[in-house]
Amino acid sequence: MNAPLSAPLLPDVQPRPLPADALAALQARFQARCSTALAVREQHGRDESAYTHIPPPAAVVFAESTADVADALRIAAQWRVPVIPFGVGSSLEGHLLAVQGGISLDVSRMNQVLAVRPEDLTATVQPGVTRKQLNEAIKHLGLFFPIDPGADASIGGMAATRASGTNAVRYGTMRENVLALEVVTANGEVVRTGTHARKSSAGYDLTRLFVGSEGTLGVMTEITVRLYPLPEAISAAICSFPSVEAAVRTTIAIIQMGIPIARCELLDARTVRAVNAHSKLGLREEPMLLMEFHGSPSGVQEQAEMVQAIADEHGGQAFEWATTPEERTRLWTARHNAYFAGVQSRPGCRAITTDACVPISRLADNVLAAVAEADAAGIPYFMVGHVGDGNFHMGYLIDPDDMAERAAAERLNQALVERALASGGTCTGEHGVGLHKMDFLRAEAGDGALALMRAIKAALDPHDILNPGKIVAR
Amino acid sequence: MNAPLSAPLLPDVQPRPLPADALAALQARFQARCSTALAVREQHGRDESAYTHIPPPAAVVFAESTADVADALRIAAQWRVPVIPFGVGSSLEGHLLAVQGGISLDVSRMNQVLAVRPEDLTATVQPGVTRKQLNEAIKHLGLFFPIDPGADASIGGMAATRASGTNAVRYGTMRENVLALEVVTANGEVVRTGTHARKSSAGYDLTRLFVGSEGTLGVMTEITVRLYPLPEAISAAICSFPSVEAAVRTTIAIIQMGIPIARCELLDARTVRAVNAHSKLGLREEPMLLMEFHGSPSGVQEQAEMVQAIADEHGGQAFEWATTPEERTRLWTARHNAYFAGVQSRPGCRAITTDACVPISRLADNVLAAVAEADAAGIPYFMVGHVGDGNFHMGYLIDPDDMAERAAAERLNQALVERALASGGTCTGEHGVGLHKMDFLRAEAGDGALALMRAIKAALDPHDILNPGKIVAR
Numbered sequence: 001m002n003a004p005l006s007a008p009l010l011p012d013v014q015p016r017p018l019p020a021d022a023l024a025a026l027q028a029r030f031q032a033r034c035s036t037a038l039a040v041r042e043q044h045g046r047d048e049s050a051y052t053h054i055p056p057p058a059a060v061v062f063a064e065s066t067a068d069v070a071d072a073l074r075i076a077a078q079w080r081v082p083v084i085p086f087g088v089g090s091s092l093e094g095h096l097l098a099v100q101g102g103i104s105l106d107v108s109r110m111n112q113v114l115a116v117r118p119e120d121l122t123a124t125v126q127p128g129v130t131r132k133q134l135n136e137a138i139k140h141l142g143l144f145f146p147i148d149p150g151a152d153a154s155i156g157g158m159a160a161t162r163a164s165g166t167n168a169v170r171y172g173t174m175r176e177n178v179l180a181l182e183v184v185t186a187n188g189e190v191v192r193t194g195t196h197a198r199k200s201s202a203g204y205d206l207t208r209l210f211v212g213s214e215g216t217l218g219v220m221t222e223i224t225v226r227l228y229p230l231p232e233a234i235s236a237a238i239c240s241f242p243s244v245e246a247a248v249r250t251t252i253a254i255i256q257m258g259i260p261i262a263r264c265e266l267l268d269a270r271t272v273r274a275v276n277a278h279s280k281l282g283l284r285e286e287p288m289l290l291m292e293f294h295g296s297p298s299g300v301q302e303q304a305e306m307v308q309a310i311a312d313e314h315g316g317q318a319f320e321w322a323t324t325p326e327e328r329t330r331l332w333t334a335r336h337n338a339y340f341a342g343v344q345s346r347p348g349c350r351a352i353t354t355d356a357c358v359p360i361s362r363l364a365d366n367v368l369a370a371v372a373e374a375d376a377a378g379i380p381y382f383m384v385g386h387v388g389d390g391n392f393h394m395g396y397l398i399d400p401d402d403m404a405e406r407a408a409a410e411r412l413n414q415a416l417v418e419r420a421l422a423s424g425g426t427c428t429g430e431h432g433v434g435l436h437k438m439d440f441l442r443a444e445a446g447d448g449a450l451a452l453m454r455a456i457k458a459a460l461d462p463h464d465i466l467n468p469g470k471i472v473a474r
Numbered sequence: 475m476n477a478p479l480s481a482p483l484l485p486d487v488q489p490r491p492l493p494a495d496a497l498a499a500l501q502a503r504f505q506a507r508c509s510t511a512l513a514v515r516e517q518h519g520r521d522e523s524a525y526t527h528i529p530p531p532a533a534v535v536f537a538e539s540t541a542d543v544a545d546a547l548r549i550a551a552q553w554r555v556p557v558i559p560f561g562v563g564s565s566l567e568g569h570l571l572a573v574q575g576g577i578s579l580d581v582s583r584m585n586q587v588l589a590v591r592p593e594d595l596t597a598t599v600q601p602g603v604t605r606k607q608l609n610e611a612i613k614h615l616g617l618f619f620p621i622d623p624g625a626d627a628s629i630g631g632m633a634a635t636r637a638s639g640t641n642a643v644r645y646g647t648m649r650e651n652v653l654a655l656e657v658v659t660a661n662g663e664v665v666r667t668g669t670h671a672r673k674s675s676a677g678y679d680l681t682r683l684f685v686g687s688e689g690t691l692g693v694m695t696e697i698t699v700r701l702y703p704l705p706e707a708i709s710a711a712i713c714s715f716p717s718v719e720a721a722v723r724t725t726i727a728i729i730q731m732g733i734p735i736a737r738c739e740l741l742d743a744r745t746v747r748a749v750n751a752h753s754k755l756g757l758r759e760e761p762m763l764l765m766e767f768h769g770s771p772s773g774v775q776e777q778a779e780m781v782q783a784i785a786d787e788h789g790g791q792a793f794e795w796a797t798t799p800e801e802r803t804r805l806w807t808a809r810h811n812a813y814f815a816g817v818q819s820r821p822g823c824r825a826i827t828t829d830a831c832v833p834i835s836r837l838a839d840n841v842l843a844a845v846a847e848a849d850a851a852g853i854p855y856f857m858v859g860h861v862g863d864g865n866f867h868m869g870y871l872i873d874p875d876d877m878a879e880r881a882a883a884e885r886l887n888q889a890l891v892e893r894a895l896a897s898g899g900t901c902t903g904e905h906g907v908g909l910h911k912m913d914f915l916r917a918e919a920g921d922g923a924l925a926l927m928r929a930i931k932a933a934l935d936p937h938d939i940l941n942p943g944k945i946v947a948r
Contacts, residue, residue: 119730119835162675173673175682176650191922196898197831198863199647201636201686201906203915203945204927208649208682212675229732256593258703260734299773357671361593389672424670432675441677448665452934453678459933460926471677 011051011094011435012469015101018058022079026061026103029071033062044084044104047091048151049436050350052400057084057098062106066182066190066221072105073219073465074188082468085215087128087154092353093434095161095214099469105219107156113137114222122179122196124224127156134225143227146171149430150339156220161432162212166335169255169388170262170294171228173430178211182222186461196224209456214432215467217460231262231294235304236322236331239311240286244268244371244383246314247287248364251387253310255360259303263292264388268371271338271382278341279334284318289387290335292328335384342382342395349380349397352409355437356420357391357429366423370394370416377408391429417443438474485525485568485909486943489575492532496553500535500577503545507536518558518578521565522625523910524824526874531558531572536580540656540664540695546579547693547939548662556942559689561602561628566827567908569635569688573943579693581630587611588696596653596670598698601630608699617701620645623904624813630694635906636686640809643729643862644736644768645702647904652685656696660935670698683930688906689941691934705736705768709778710796710805714760716789718742718845718857721761722838724781724788725861729834731784733777737766738862742845745812745856752815753808758792763861764809766802809858813869816856820871823854826883829911830894831865831903840897844868844890851882865903891917912948 026034035041036059045056063069076083082102089096098104110126113134117123118141125134132152134145147158148165157163159181164173171177180194193206210218241247247266254261266289267275273285291307293300308319322328334341343351358366367385374381374394385392394416396409417427417440427433427440442450453472457464500508509515510533519530537543550557556576563570572578584600587608591597592615599608606626608619621632622639631637633655638647645651654668667680684692715721721740728735740763741749747759765781767774782793796802808815817825832840841859848855848868859866868890870883891901891914901907901914916924927946931938 117833117835119726120833121730122833162673162679164673168673172650175673175679176646185922185926189922191926192920193923195895195900195918196833197865197894197900197903198834199636199638199642199649199831199865199903200900201829201902201904202900202911202918203686203907203924204691204930205636205649205679205682205686206923206926208679209930212677212679217678229730231732252593256595256703258705296773296776298776299770302770302772355675357673359591359594359596359670360672361591391671391673421669426669426671426674426676428675429671429673430675433677437676444669444676446666448659448663449667449680450677452659452665452680455933456678456683456930459929 011099013054013099015055015098016082018081018101019079022075022081023059025075026059026072029075030061035060044086044106045098047089047094047096049092049094049434050352050398050400051094051097051435054097054099057104058101060104060106062109064109066184069105069184069219069221070188070190073184073186076103076465077187077463080463080465082465084467085156085160085219087157088130088151090151090153090157091434092431093436095432095434095470097435099435108154110221116141118143120196121227122224123227124222125155127154127220127223129155131155131158138227142230144230145225145227147174147177150336155223155225159211159220159223160214162430164386164430166263166265166386168386169264170260174211175208177226178207178223179226180224181207181210181220183210183218183220185218186463186466212432214434214471216457216471217466233297233300234292234294234328235300236292236328237304237319238283238331239289239316239319240284241289242315244287245364245368247289248367248387250289250311250314250316252360252363254307255388259306261291261303261307261388262294265290265335266385266387266392267338268383271342271384274341274345274382275334275338278337278344281334290331338382338384339395343397346380346397348399350400351395351397352413353431354394354413354416355428355431356416356425357389358420358423358425360390362423362425363387363390366419367392369419373412373415377412379405379409379412389429390425433471435470438471441471442474485573487528487573489529489572490556492555492575493553496549496555497533499549500533500546503549504535509534518560518580519572521563521568521570523566523568523908524826524872524874525568525571525909528571528573531578532575534578534580536583538583540658543579543658543693543695544662544664547658547660550577550939551661551937554937554939556939558941559630559634559693561631562604562625564625564627564631565908566905567910569906569908569944571909573909582628584695590615592617594670595701596698597701598696599629601628601694601697603629605629605632612701616704618704619699619701621648621651624810629697629699633685633694633697634688636904638860638904640737640739640860642860643738644734648685649682651700652681652697653700654698655681655684655694657684657692657694659692660937660940686906688908688945690931690945691940707771707774708766708768708802709774710766710802711778711793712757712805713763713785713790713793714758715763718761719838719842720788721763722841722861724763724785724790726834726837727784728781729862733780735765735777735781735862736768739764739809740859740861740866741812742857745816745858748815748819748856749808749812752811752818755808764805812856812858816869817871820854822873823871824874825869825871826887827905828868828887828890829902829905830890830899831863832894832897832899834864836897836899837861837864840893841866843893847886847889851886853879853883853886863903864899907945909944912945915945916948
C-alpha cells in the first residue's frame with residue numbers, strides 16, 4: 001500500500017461554468033433534445049450512491065445515434081465542457097455525478113439490438129440496451145447473456161464499470177464478454193476496437209482498456225458481446241448454514257475442487273430476513289447459499305450431488321431444490337432485489353456498499369472480520385456475496401444527513417478495504433471506482449500504476465472533458 | 475478496411491548507433507552479463523520468423539532480477555537505446571529482431587516459480603519460466619496451466635504476445651489467464667498491475683494493456699497466472715474426415731451446441747503426412763480432428779458421445795480413442811510438433827505462417843478458400859487450426875532466399891487476411907503483430923484505433939526505446 005486510505009466523506013465539487021456559446025451550440029444541434037429543465041438535470045445528477053447534495057449537470061443531451069454522440073463531444077471539446085455518459089443511472093459509486101459541472105450525455109434512447117448472430121454466439125447492441133432487454137431479444141434463439149448486476153443496468157454502463165454479477169464465477173465478467181466496441185473519443189472521432197473473432201493478438205487491447213474506464217476515456221456507442229446457449233438443464237438449490245463461516249468454507253471447497261458451478265451466492269441471516277420481508281419468500285432466516293448448476297441433465301445432477309456432499313460436511317441443512325423455472329425465477333429475483341430489500345429495511349436510508357474481492361483462500365477471514373466490525377459498530381447492514389468469485393458486499397444503511405453515521409460507515413469500509421488489499425485482493429470487484437473509491441484505488445494500484453493510468457488519461461483526453469474528477473483524479 | 479494491405483517483404487531496418495557511453499555503463503553494471511560477442515548477439519538476433527539477414531543487436535544483457543531489468547532500462551533511457559526483451563526466441567513474427575539496433579534484454583535466467591497458491595489456483599512466475607517448467611512444478615499438486623503454444627515458450631513471451639494454443643477454446647488465452655503483473659516501465663520504474671482477486675473493476679485494465687504489447691510498453695518481470703485443477707477424467711479422440719470442410723463443419727456444430735470441448739484441432743492431409751513422417755505415428759493421411767474432453771468420467775463420456783454423433787453426421791470415420799495417458803501424450807506431442815514437422819518436410823525452408831481468426835460461422839469458407847489459393851499457387855504448405863476458436867494457420871514453406879517465392883507466399887497471406895477481416899475476424903489470433911503484420915494491423919484496426927494505440931505508446935514510452943519499430947510503428 002502506497003498511500004494512507006481515507007475514503008472521502010464528500011467529494012471535491014468544482015463545477016466549471018458552462019459557456020453560453022457551448023450551450024447555444026448544443027441547443028442549435030440538439031433542439032429539444034438538449035434540456036436545461038431542472039427536473040431533467042436533477043434526474044441525471046444522482047445515482048444509487050450515498051452522495052447527495054451535489055449540483056446537477058448544467059444540461060442534459062439525449063443522444064439517439066453515434067453521430068449525435070460525436071457531435072456532442074466535438075462541441076464539448078471545443079469549449080472544454082465536461083461530458084458524463086448516462087445509461088439508466090444505477091451506478092453505486094458516484095460515477096454519474098457532475099462534480100465538475102458540464103453535461104450529462106444520456107444514451108438511453110440508443111436502445112437498439114443492432115445484430116444477433118446465433119451461429120457465432122455474439123450480439124451487437126447500442127449502449128442504452130439493458131441486460132433484460134437483450135435477454136428478451138435472444139430468448140427465442142435459445143441464447144442468453146449471462147452478466148447480471150442487480151439492477152437492470154444498460155449494457156453501456158455495465159461495460160463502462162466492468163460489471164459482473166451472479167454468473168461471473170462460470171461465465172466471466174464484462175472483461176471476458178465484450179468482444180468489440182465502437183467508441184467516440186474525446187475529440188469526437190468514431191473508432192472501432194476489437195473484432196468478432198473469439199481471440200486476437202492484434203495490437204494493444206483497446207477493448208479492455210475502454211471496458212472499466214467509466215466514461216473517462218471515450219463514450220461507447222456500440223458494444224459486441226458474447227452470448228451462450230441456454231443450458232440444456234438448469235437446477236437451482238438453496239442451503240442454510242449454521243454460520244457465515246460454514247457457508248463460505250463450503251464455497252471455497254466447491255471452487256477448489258473445480259466444480260463448474262454457475263452461480264454461488266451468499267446471503268447472511270439479516271439479508272435473508274430483509275428479502276423475506278420484501279419478496280414474501282418464507283426462507284429460513286439463517287446464512288444461506290443460493291446456487292445454480294448448468295449443463296446436461298446428468299451433468300447438473302452430478303454437480304449438485306457433489307456440492308450437496310460438500311455442504312453436508314460443513315453443517316449445511318435444508319438443502320432444497322428449486323425444481324421449476326418459476327421457482328428458480330422467484331429465488332433469483334429475490335436475490336437481485338436483495339440490495340433494494342436491504343435499503344428498504346431502514347426507511348429513508350442510503351446504502352454505502354462495499355465491493356471487495358479477495359483470493360478465495362482469504363474469503364472466510366475477510367467476510368468474518370467485516371461482519372464482526374459492523375456488528376461492533378452498531379450500524380445496520382446487509383451482506384451478500386458472489387462468493388464463488390471471492391466478491392462480497394456489505395451494505396451499510398446510513399441516514400445520509402447524519403455525518404457521524406456516514407463517517408462510521410466509511411471507517412468500516414476503509415478497514416474492510418485495507419484488509420482486502422492486504423489479502424491480495426481488490427477494493428472493487430464489480431462496481432467500479434467512480435468518486436467513492438479513488439483513494440482506495442490509489443492505495444491498491446500504487447503511485448507507479450496510477451501514474452500510468454493518468455498518462456493514458458492525458459493521452460486520450462488531453463483537455464480532461466470525459467467524466468472528469470473520477471477514477472484517477474485524486 | 476482503412477488502408478491497402480501490403481505485407482512487407484523486408485522490414486525497415488534503421489539501426490541506431492549504440493553510444494559508447496551507454497555500452498560502458500551497461501558493462502560497468504552487468505560485467506560479463508553484458509555481451510557483445512557476435513555469436514551471442516546473433517543468437518539473440520533471430521527468431522522463428524521468415525526474416526533473415528537483419529543485423530543482430532549491438533549487445534545482449536542477461537538480467538537475473540527485477541533490479542537488473544530496471545537498471546538496464548534506466549541506462550537505456552538515458553542514452554535512448556532500444557531494448558528488446560528476449561525469452562526463448564520462439565517468436566514467429568519478427569518481434570525479437572533488432573531493426574533499430576540497441577540491446578537484447580535476455581530474461582531467460584529469470585526462471586523462478588516464485589509462488590504457487592493451490593488454494594487460490596494461482597502462481598507467480600518470473601518471465602523466463604517456460605510453460606512446461608511451470609506445469610512440471612505444479613503437477614504434484616493436481617494443477618495445470620492450460621496455455622500451450624507449440625513451442626515451449628516462456629511465460630513472459632506468451633504474455634507479451636497474448637498467446638493461446640490448443641486449450642483456449644475451453645480455458646481462454648493469456649488475456650483471460652494473467653491476473654497480475656510486475657512491469658518495469660520505459661524509465662526504469664517498477665510498477666504492479668492487477669491483484670490476485672479473480673475479477674476487479676479498479677481503474678484502467680493495465681494488466682490487459684501490457685498483455686499483448688510485445689515488449690513495446692514495458693518489460694514484464696513477474697507474472698501471476700491462473701491455474702486449473704487437473705480434470706478428474708481426460709479423454710482424447712481422433713477422427714478422420716472426407717474433406718477439410720466436413721471437419722470444419724463438425725467443429726462449428728460442436729461449438730454452436732455449447733459442448734465444453736477442451737481441445738479441437740484440425741490437421742489437413744498434408745500436415746498429417748508430415749506429422750507421420752516426423753513422429754512415426756501411422757495416422758490415416760486424411761483431414762483429421764484431434765479432440766480432448768475434460769470433466770468427470772461420466773461428463774467426458776457424455777461429451778464424447780455427442781461429438782461422435784455430430785462427426786458421424788458429417789462423414790467422420792475411424793473415430794478412435796486415446797485411452798491411456800501415454801497414447802494421449804503421443805498424439806498431442808505430434809500436434810505440437812506439427813509446425814516443426816511441416817518445416818522439416820521441405821529441407822532448408824522457412825515458414826511464413828498465417829494466423830487469422832474468424833467468427834466460427836465463417837471458418838469453413840475462410841479455410842477452404844485459403845487451401846484452394848495455396849494449391850493453385852503451387853507453394854508447399856501445411857495447415858493446422860485451433861478450429862474451436864476459429865483460428866487456423868497456413869504455413870507456407872518457402873526458400874528464404876527466393877524472393878519470388880517469398881512474394882508469392884506473402885500474396886497468399888494477404889488474400890487470406892483480407893478475407894478474414896472482411897469476415898469480421900482478425901489478422902492474428904495468437905502470434906502477435908511484430909514486424910510482419912503491421913500493415914495488417916493498420917487495415918484491421920483502422921486509422922482511428924491505431925492513432926489511440928500510438929498515443930498510448932507515446933505516453934508510456936516517450937523516447938521510443940521499448941522494442942521500437944514494431945506493432946504500431948507503420
